[in-house]
Amino acid sequence: MARPALFLRGLQGWSGRDLSGDLFAGLTLAAIAIPEQMATARLGDFSPEVGFFAFIAAVFAFAVFGASRHLSVGADSTITPILAGGLALIATSGSPHYVAMAALLALMVGAIVLAGGLLRLGWIADLLSVPVMAGFLAGIAIHILVSQLPELLGLPSGSGNVFQRLAAVRADLGQVNFWSLALGVGVFAIVTGCERISPRIPGALIALAVATLAVTALGLTGRGVAVLGNLPAGLPGLGLPQVTFDDMRTLVPLALLVAIIVMVQTAATTRSFAGESGTPPDVNRDFVGVGAASLLSGLAGAFPVNSSPPRTAIVSETGGRSQLTCLFAAAIVLLLVLFGKSLLASVPQAALAGILFFVAMRILRWQTFFGTLRQAPLEFALIMITAIAIVALPIEVGVAIGIGLSLLHGLWGMTQAAAIEFEKVPGTSIWWPPSGDPRGERVPGVLVVAFQAPLSFVNAAGFGQEFRAMIDASTGTLKHVVFEASSVIDIDFTAAQALRGVIEHCRNAGISFRIARLETVRAQKALERFGIVEMLGPNAIFRSVDNAITAIATSETTRRDPMPPASTSKG
Structure with missing residues (x-):
């Protein structure tokens, strides 16, 4: 029996007849990834182009070291609120120290996930039960909604915890910019409508284009609508962030939490789409690929990355046959970074908020909520406790409580055996x-x-x-x-x-x-x-x-x- 290739396993078995499918799927993936990566970067208080850097680095590293043919890796809305909340406690958002700490966190998370793959620790992905994961995602969704509410309403960006941000929005309600609100709601409606018609339609890109044209045609910047403005040109160089050993020690708990979430989501995505390619899932090798992706993202000055179930589904559903699909998408994003940043200057920030509102609603597990409430009320309580902990407490503490509850629930079930x-x-x-x-x-x-x-x-x-x-x-x-x-x-x-x-x-x-x-x-x-x-x-x-x-x-x-x-x- 032939041994699997050491590198580029996501391209194994590729032939010329797969080219057209990979090209079409790559175009579709790029159309979805461009607005999503920008929005996710903004969610973490990074400049939008940093999301592009994370995506390009992640795709290249995973294509070389990963195993799945379909897995899409990049900036992810599941972990970004966690890392942003943790970093905000030790550095001022948007400051050079904040950016350096994010890059260091990417390196640490990447090293942990990569080591998990090499040590064959795929079982770690089962630490979170389905109800606790649903509660975790519900808490993350609330964080996304609250953090993006000022952008949607055209108000000054808030800071602090969920309740402080809500209090700030309430205090500023008299200054709502209804043009921004209309743009954000319109983007949300377009993306939602396109998703219901077909997930293959790049609703986010269409909505972003319509919103940008509206800003330009109606002169909405003169009416108080905030836009991205000119973005820095060129690509970042690769290098280690300027940090200290104390910085690294401070980030250890946060890096462990983010790494566990990355491994859980990667394992679930790998297993869900393994059958599509006709090859058995190799969770441990995909851990290596996603770990390498975060490492390269950190060297590029970006932040930790994760596998994306929705984007992976797009690759599968649009006929992608290999990691060449993701590489095509990354090449398109690279061209945009090098030659097309002027096209993004008039993108309204409210439009990105509308996209993130859609993301927040999509990650809510409504079927799990109702099914658990009906069939297992005790486990529904786990959903609620986890969600409340993530909202009411520092987000990394809430995640730790969710993991602890999941483990305690499993141990409790074993203690009840007779x-x-x-x-x-x-x-x-x-x-x-x-x-x-x-x-x-x-x-x-x-x-x-x-x-x-x-x-x-x-x-x-x-x-x-x-x-x-x-x-x-x-x-x-x-x-x-x-x-x-x-x-x-x-x-x-x-x-x-x-x-x-x-x-x-x-x-x-x-x-x-x-x-x-x-x-x-x-x-x-x-x-x-x-x-x-x-x-x-x-x-x-x-x-x-x-x-x-x-x-x-x-x-x-x-x-x-x-x-x-x-x-x-x-x-």
Whole structure:
């Protein structure tokens, strides 16, 4: 079997017949990415062209080091409010120090994500449950809406937390510029309408062009409508930001949080679109690609980048066959940076706010909200708590709380597992939890117990207590215990001690103990490592409950009918 290529895996299998599809998809992607990257840069208090630099660097780095053929990487509205909120606490927004710290953050995030890929840490992407992720996105959406409200209304840009920004808007309501409001609402309406007709329509670019023409034709700059103005010409040089070791130490918590969000979103996007290319997903290799993308973005003086599910969907839906699609889009953006910046001078800031309003509404997971509320009210509470934490607290603290809640919820589910007695399904060799219809069968003197969760330190104490209580409840008639261990994936030190305690409890009561269906190699090795195999003996572990019951019956028969001693004869 041929080994996968080390570089440019997103171009593997490409042929000339794929060129037309990649070109068309690249044009569509560029039309969507240009306004989106500008708006996302503004969301982070960066100059719009910095979003272009981030996109160009990210696309090139991922195409070289990543694996997915469709994944689109660049400035992303999910992580930008997080990094902007964190950076605003340590540097003045828009200052040279702020820009340098953003570039340093990109380098740190890139290094963490790249290391995660090299160390094959794709499992980290499962740290956030679906409800917590929905709450996280809801909180981010509120941050986007509140941060862009002044731009939409033509008011001075605010600062501070969500409540301070809202208070500032309320205080300035008498100064609303209705031309700006009309432009922003119009852009939002056009983008929303185009999205409903077909996601392939570059609604954001169309809306931005219409708004820019309106500003020029109606002379709206003279009516107080703020525009981008002249943007710096040329490309930035590559280099390390001018920062100190203390700056790096200060950014460590923020870099870890942003890196986790990047890995979660990258893994979800990679898995969602892997089937489109006919190749299995390689989450770890895509971590390497996205990590390299952030590294190059940082060297270009930009900020951390992320994979984008909507843009990746566009690449897939418009017929993109490889990373050449993204490279074409990046080339178009590069041409705009080099020769077309004058076209952007009259773009109204309210139009970018309208685009970001659309982005904020799109990332809200309405189906998850309603489905969770109806089917799992407790998990709906996780959505609300996470969203409120991200809105009410410093955004990086809110994200940390969301991750903590997700982990605690998973651990809580494991602690609620209970030991349960299994019954034999009539007419079969299957042992199953009691279902009532038909009524299961039991073997006299034998207790078959299963634990309905992986066994570890978080539930070992409850496991031991419940198991011993079930044994004590049958004292007098119970002779044999079979532990059905199919749910036991691994056994840590604490769980091993709990299991040894149950075995000792059985021995003290004169009851034999057997283990059945311990299927994973890790758990089998753990039994040997903690001395449980030696404690039980190799003949006490079985591949099925039925095998264990058969062995018990054989031992009972042997005990009742021992073989007579061999006769001797005298010669």
